[in-house]
Amino acid sequence: AQSVTQLDSQVPVFEEAPVELRCNYSSSVSVYLFWYVQYPNQGLQLLLKYLSGSTLVKGINGFEAEFNKSQTSFHLRKPSVHISDTAEYFCAVSALTGGGNKLTFGTGTQLKVEL
Amino acid sequence: DGGITQSPKYLFRKEGQNVTLSCEQNLNHDAMYWYRQDPGQGLRLIYYSQIVNDFQKGDIAEGYSVSREKKESFPLTVTSAQKNPTAFYLCASSPILTGGSSEGYTFGSGTRLTVV
Numbered sequence: 556a557q558s559v560t561q562l563d564s565q566v567p568v569f570e571e572a573p574v575e576l577r578c579n580y581s582s583s584v585s586v587y588l589f590w591y592v593q594y595p596n597q598g599l600q601l602l603l604k605y606l607s608g609s610t611l612v613k614g615i616n617g618f619e620a621e622f623n624k625s626q627t628s629f630h631l632r633k634p635s636v637h638i639s640d641t642a643e644y645f646c647a648v649s650a651l652t653g654g655g656n657k658l659t660f661g662t663g664t665q666l667k668v669e670l
Numbered sequence: 671d672g673g674i675t676q677s678p679k680y681l682f683r684k685e686g687q688n689v690t691l692s693c694e695q696n697l698n699h700d701a702m703y704w705y706r707q708d709p710g711q712g713l714r715l716i717y718y719s720q721i722v723n724d725f726q727k728g729d730i731a732e733g734y735s736v737s738r739e740k741k742e743s744f745p746l747t748v749t750s751a752q753k754n755p756t757a758f759y760l761c762a763s764s765p766i767l768t769g770g771s772s773e774g775y776t777f778g779s780g781t782r783l784t785v786v
Contacts, residue, residue, distance in 0.1 A: 564710065589774045598676075598760055598777035606772050645713070651770035656701060656720075658764075658775055662712035 557582040557648045561661035569669055570638055576631040576664045578646035588629040589647040589658065590620055599645060605629060616640065641668045672697045676761050676778035682786050683748070683755065691746045691781045693761035700766040702744035703775065706730060707758040716759075719744055720766060748783065756785050 562577040580586060587606050591599040603614025610622040620631045629646060646661040674695040683689045693702065704716040715728030719738040733752025738744055744763075748755045759782075762775040 587770050587772055587774075591774075591777075596758075596780065596782065598779045599762075599775075600777070601774055604772075604774060647774070649771040649774070656764060656766050656771040657718070658771060660713045662710075 557586065557650050557659045559646050559648050559659055559661035561646055561664050563664050564662070565665045565667065567667045567669060568636055571635050573634050574632065574636050574640075574666065576644050576646075576666065578629045578631065578661060580627050580629065580646075580648045582627075582648060582650055585651045587649045587651065588620075588622060589649070590614065590618070590629070590631050591645045591647065592616075593643045593645065593663075595642075602631070602644070636666070636668050638668050638670065640666060642666060674761060674763050674776050674778040676759075676781050678781060679779065681781055681783045683783060685785060686750045688747055688749050689783065691748070691759055691761075691783070693744045693746065693778060694742055695744075695763045695776070696742060697763055697776060698741070698765075699763035699776070700741070701764045702738070703762040703764075704728075704734075704736065704744070704746045705760040705762065707760060707780075713760065716746065755783055758782050 558581045560579045568574045589604045590602040593599045603612050605612045605622045613619045618633050643663045645663050647658040677692045701720045703718040705713040714730050717736040719725035735747045760780050761778040764775045
């Protein structure tokens with residue numbers, strides 16, 4: 556079985572500052588990794604995903620994430636945040652075998668961008 | 671445009687009533703899912719279905735029921751047995767692929783259910 560840990564439930568940051576949202580996963584098999592964003596009272600929207608190849612993945616809205624297999628991490632970063640980035644962010648994992656195509660989600664990190 | 675539609679966006683239920691939340695997708699996805707979201711608790715899986723006329727319980731199925739009579743539709747009924755139904759409900763869909771879910775899920779915009 557897979558599991559996902561998002562280490563920070565809330566991350567406050569000032570506008571134009573860099574941010575990193577942490578995600579660690581556990582799995583006995585190879586995985587696909589995802590980051591989703593949820594704005595208030597809306598569904599989740601895919602930000603980016605890692606399937607294979609380059610460990611640095613670029614997504615929408617200027618976000619990027621780096622897959623680190625040895626540390627089983629997939630941290631999300633943005634070099635300069637905007638007030639509109641205030642939202643909840645979810646990390647998710649899908650096992651390549653035995654997972655039945657289901658995603659396992661972390662508990663989410665609330666990013667609050669302040670002026 | 672293909673997508674997944676949840677309705678209504680807001681729903682109010684009196685205690686003791688059953689209510690049904692609608693979820694429709696035109697993405698030709700085989701799998702559909704229902705999640706419940708409460709503040710600070712992330713997403714909790716209620717039910718999922720990978721094929722028409724078949725579905726499985728998730729982690730918190732008690733007090734809920736579903737049906738999958740058509741590939742496009744996966745309605746969720748919140749029954750009177752659900753003691754604390756006030757929450758945000760999300761429906762999602764995905765293709766069934768060999769070798770893991772490389773497409774991830776597509777989510778609807780959610781239904782906020784409030785017991786009055």
